[in-house]
Amino acid sequence: MSSKTKIVVLHMKEIIYTVIFAVLAIILILLLIFMFRPEHRSASKDNRIYTPGIYTSDITLNNTALEVEVTVDESHINSIRFTNLNESITTMYPFIEPAIEDIAEQVYKKQSLDNIQYSSDTPYTSQLIVQAIETALKKAGTTK
Known part of the structure; x- marks a missing residue:
């Protein structure tokens, strides 16, 4: 029987770097969304004196x-x-x-x-x- 099994070797250091960069990318995207989203003026009009x-x-x-x-x-x-x-x-x-x-x-x-x-x-x-x-x-x- 011949199997075409491939063995992939992942180093733990590469996995950790990948997870850290993915988390940082998600945080950056969320930060950009919150910074540049249109503000809701109806809430601020209620606070106007x-x-x-x-x-x-x-x-x-x-x-x-x-x-x-x-x-x-x-x-x-x-x-x-x-x-x-x-x-x-x-x-x-x-x-x-x-x-x-x-x-x-x-x-x-x-x-x-x-x-x-x-x-x-x-x-x-x-x-x-x-x-x-x-x-x-x-x-x-x-x-x-």
Whole structure:
């Protein structure tokens, strides 16, 4: 009887290298799939707090209109400032700049208008500023 049996000799080192390279190839393919797959926007829309942009609101102080500008991205308040604050207004209302800086600092830390501490020097002006910021944030799409 003649059999055509072939004997294949595999070295253990070659088998181990082959398995390691196969595992690395699978990991690389999975990594590339996860990195370059299209993101699902529906989940990220649920996490949005604001519509990114610059929103404004007006304050009237003694027949002088001031515009409060609030800049937001999807989840953070980035900037709060007066856009048309000139020297005559700061002369008439010297505490207005420190008031908005104090409020802006608190809002940056908390990312919310809840529990804002008003300065004892300018409680009413601070309330007007907070109301203007709240109005601008409502335009941005938040309910806070």
